[in-house]
Amino acid sequence: xxxxxxxxxxxxxxxxxxxxxxxxxxxxxxxxxxxxxxxxxxxxxxxxxxxxxxxxxxxxxxxxxxxxxxxxxxxxxxxxxxxxxxxxxxxxxxxxxxxxxxxxxxxxxxxxxxxxxxxxxxxxxxxxxxxxxxxxxxxxxxxxxxxxxxxxxxxxxxxxxxxxxxxxxxxxxxxxxxxxxxxxxxxxxxxxxxxxxxxxxxxxxxxxxxxxxxxxxxxxxxxxxxxxxxxxxxxxxxxxxxxxxxxxxxxxxxxxxxxxxxxxxxxxxxxxxxxxxxxxxxxxxxxxxxxxxxxxxxxxxxxxxxxxxxxxxxxxxxxxxxxxxxxxxxxxxxxxxxxxxxxxxxxxxxxxxxxxxxxxxxxxxxxxxxxxxxxxxxxxxxxxxxxxxxxxxxxxxxxxxxxxxxxxxx
Amino acid sequence: xxxxxxxxxxxxxxxxxxxxxxxxxxxxxxxxxxxxxxxxxxxxxxxxxxxxxxxxxxxxxxxxxxxxxxxxxxxxxxxxxxxxxxxxxxxxxxxxxxxxxxxxxxxxxxxxxxxxxxxxxxxxxxxxxxxxxxxxxxxxxxxxxxxxxxxxxxxxxxxxxxxxxxxxxxxxxxxxxxxxxxxxxxxxxxxxxxxxxxxxxxxxxxxxxxxxxxxxxxxxxxxxxxxxxxxxxxxxxxxxxxxxxxxxxxxxxxxxxxxxxxxxxxxxxxxxxxxxxxxxxxxxxxxxxxxxxxxxxxxxxxxxxxxxxxxxxxxxxxxxxxxxxxxxxxxxxxxxxxxxxxxxxxxxxxxxxxxxxxxxxxxxxxxxxxxxxxxxxxxxxxxxxxxxxxxxxxxxxxxxxxxxxxxxxx
Numbered sequence: 010x011x012x013x014x015x016x017x018x019x020x021x022x023x024x025x026x027x028x029x030x031x032x033x034x035x036x037x038x039x040x041x042x043x044x045x046x047x048x049x050x051x052x053x054x055x056x057x058x059x060x061x062x063x064x065x066x067x068x069x070x071x072x073x074x075x076x077x078x079x080x081x082x083x084x085x086x087x088x089x090x091x092x093x094x095x096x097x098x099x100x101x102x103x104x105x106x107x108x109x110x111x112x113x114x115x116x117x118x119x120x121x122x123x124x125x126x127x128x129x130x131x132x133x134x135x136x137x138x139x140x141x142x143x144x145x146x147x148x149x150x151x152x153x154x155x156x157x158x159x160x161x162x163x164x165x166x167x168x169x170x171x172x173x174x175x176x177x178x179x180x181x182x183x184x185x186x187x188x189x190x191x192x193x194x195x196x197x198x199x200x201x202x203x204x205x206x207x208x209x210x211x212x213x214x215x216x217x218x219x220x221x222x223x224x225x226x227x228x229x230x231x232x233x234x235x236x237x238x239x240x241x242x243x244x245x246x247x248x249x250x251x252x253x254x255x256x257x258x259x260x261x262x263x264x265x266x267x268x269x270x271x272x273x274x275x276x277x278x279x280x281x282x283x284x285x286x287x288x289x290x291x292x293x294x295x296x297x298x299x300x301x302x303x304x305x306x307x308x309x310x311x312x313x314x315x316x317x318x319x320x321x322x323x324x325x326x327x328x329x330x331x332x333x334x335x336x337x338x339x340x341x342x343x344x345x346x347x348x349x350x351x352x353x354x355x356x357x358x359x360x361x362x363x364x365x366x367x368x369x370x371x372x373x374x375x376x377x378x379x380x381x382x383x384x385x386x387x388x389x390x391x392x393x394x395x396x397x398x399x400x401x402x403x404x405x406x407x408x409x410x411x412x413x414x415x416x417x418x419x
Numbered sequence: 420x421x422x423x424x425x426x427x428x429x430x431x432x433x434x435x436x437x438x439x440x441x442x443x444x445x446x447x448x449x450x451x452x453x454x455x456x457x458x459x460x461x462x463x464x465x466x467x468x469x470x471x472x473x474x475x476x477x478x479x480x481x482x483x484x485x486x487x488x489x490x491x492x493x494x495x496x497x498x499x500x501x502x503x504x505x506x507x508x509x510x511x512x513x514x515x516x517x518x519x520x521x522x523x524x525x526x527x528x529x530x531x532x533x534x535x536x537x538x539x540x541x542x543x544x545x546x547x548x549x550x551x552x553x554x555x556x557x558x559x560x561x562x563x564x565x566x567x568x569x570x571x572x573x574x575x576x577x578x579x580x581x582x583x584x585x586x587x588x589x590x591x592x593x594x595x596x597x598x599x600x601x602x603x604x605x606x607x608x609x610x611x612x613x614x615x616x617x618x619x620x621x622x623x624x625x626x627x628x629x630x631x632x633x634x635x636x637x638x639x640x641x642x643x644x645x646x647x648x649x650x651x652x653x654x655x656x657x658x659x660x661x662x663x664x665x666x667x668x669x670x671x672x673x674x675x676x677x678x679x680x681x682x683x684x685x686x687x688x689x690x691x692x693x694x695x696x697x698x699x700x701x702x703x704x705x706x707x708x709x710x711x712x713x714x715x716x717x718x719x720x721x722x723x724x725x726x727x728x729x730x731x732x733x734x735x736x737x738x739x740x741x742x743x744x745x746x747x748x749x750x751x752x753x754x755x756x757x758x759x760x761x762x763x764x765x766x767x768x769x770x771x772x773x774x775x776x777x778x779x780x781x782x783x784x785x786x787x788x789x790x791x792x793x794x795x796x797x798x799x800x801x802x803x804x805x806x807x808x809x810x811x812x813x814x815x816x817x818x819x820x821x822x823x824x825x826x827x828x829x
Contacts, residue, residue, distance in 0.1 A: 029707060033565050036632075039749045040564035136562075142708050144562030151561075152546075152554030154450035155443050155728040222446075280714070283690050297439060297725035298552050298715055304690070305711035315707035318565040332740045339449045 011044040012325045015074040017051045018086035019058050025314025041322040042329040049074050085109040094118050101129045108320040110137035116211040130334035134320035139212045140165050140289045141313030142306035149219040150338045157296040158220045160260040165212045167287035167307025168196040168203035169235045169255040174285045177243050195287045206234035206270040213257035222342035230268040242359050245391050246274050252282040266344040267352050274357050274418040349399035359414040360390040376404050421454040422735045425484040427461045428496035429468050435724025451732040452739040459484050495519040511539045518730040520547035526621035540744035544730035549622045550575050550699045551723030552716035559629040560748045567706040568630045570670040575622045577697035577717025578606040578613035579645045579665040584695045587653050605697045616644035616680040623667035632752035640678040652769050655801050656684050662692040676754040677762050684767050684828040759809035769824040770800040786814050
């Protein structure tokens, strides 16, 4: 008896799922315990998908899927908060297991949906919602099940990493690099969510739940994208032996949780500095494993579809064993968020004008900011500090109107 | 009701398991579904372990564990083939689930033990047997469950990677680097299994089963260690932009499986080239994920113990759900091994003497070996070929007695 599933959406990822099931049927049956068949797909435009109408029943009406008792797993690939949330809720209430790749949805309504899945004894898995090409959520929930994570750092947005790589290596401007990313399909026509850091922020919210057991919202932390990053600073960082990457970070600082998405300077010799273009990477520091790094494609039809299929296979295997209804991550703990006094990093500071050393020195001295390096370049001023708190940084920004950019050095 | 487990061996890894269970009880209970308690441990010398005798019943008699119905999971950390194999078999026959970190055992008697576990409806897991600090086996069996792997390349022996890093970066001789590794605890007093490549070979046997579903034996492929590697060749590789690493490889070549452990040249800009000292890394190429790299510590008490605990937690979770008895990897397929004509790589060749270009050219021409680069250094000759088959390489070795070393270029 094959397991019947339904896809909500037949776009890039949906087509990837189709292709994988078609190509790897035998292995899928071995690993999941059952044959997996896509019975129905919800689409907006029936005509557009006529090429698959022979294999899959296409419908524009979700009720056709919801009321089909044969369908055991609903795979949500529509994106957006609504009606994705309503469709998933209805599926769970109808006793169907759910797989979703929707990071915005899980970062926003995750707790509610997870509770609903538990209530209905259904599976709700979403490995594809974070770094589709890196099996990170499943790894966090199994291989770190008895480990204590102290920090997770991620290059978790392929679009921005591509743009930064092109700016840093080929000397492109931000606009040129963005255009190149769009031409290659690494950036959408409207890249706002990517370049402002919002996409990475959703992912770090989900990662924080798995790594620290703690539920946060994207309103709880600072999000800075790369849309204000200047080529000048990328070049200056390079001359000092650093690469600028957009990093999502979640870190346990003395029992409290620090979360941020922002451009950061990484030393050239760090492995994370070698993660280029659309590639994603996650670096996890933990008590037992020390430092582990996982890297893979940041996007792409098959990469994301593969994570979706890992979830579909896990849910199928649970269905065969009659063990659906376990949460994707069991780890749960409450952590307070850090205050701005408690977070300390060395910072790269970029000032708009060539400030006099005397003025700067006095201000730094007043704010007790220790300086490692200071230099004038092209009538601008670059300062590298020793470790300072975010509070000190905020005070500096208030008192020196020429401070244009400040990036953590990791 | 806590799950009671027993450890066979209380050495480095065993102490790590103790420490992890003590430090992370709350998380372990959340993630496994039950409290986990070490009830008994088999040791050789009771006196040596008196410090833990208050918490754990120590015994020198395996029957005390085997006949204890309360013990649901036996964790084998003794190493060696015998009596580890007999103890595990008896545990499975007594209906106990088993976790082992024993790569030699699983590479040699894996099939037999896996069949025995299935017969007794017990779990047999061994994530710690390959690259303890990288959760690779569980990842292969879940996140690659619907993907088609074409190649797996690993730096899977920390000792040799440490030695090669020290030789390459600090200019140490092989003997100096080995001594340094021993002083730091990265190499055992008798490093034979590591430096001859045997340890890596065991691991690639297990990886081949998970990545390709195919059972092979260490007698099925070429194993070359680093014990004959000369500093001269490391330096020559460097001047040409390469790093030499000991690589275990398993690759699907036109439907047949190529497996080898040998020193290889990797280009400087490859991420794998930046994996230094005792760190391990695995690079997996697959249809859906393209190239993914996983890196983490190659050894260490807590890193290996963490993988052991992932297995213990998975088995506990199965016990709670009454689903023990599934194989660790369901993937099974028969692949023929490649013949020496079918495997082609570019090669780095090192000749003992300064051969005349004319002699070499004639021989290469006769054997149809295309040359990319040829140079004389210190009265020796270095040749970089284009892609040649292993058969061509073997012919060359027979016909030119001065060929001292040949390394694949990846």
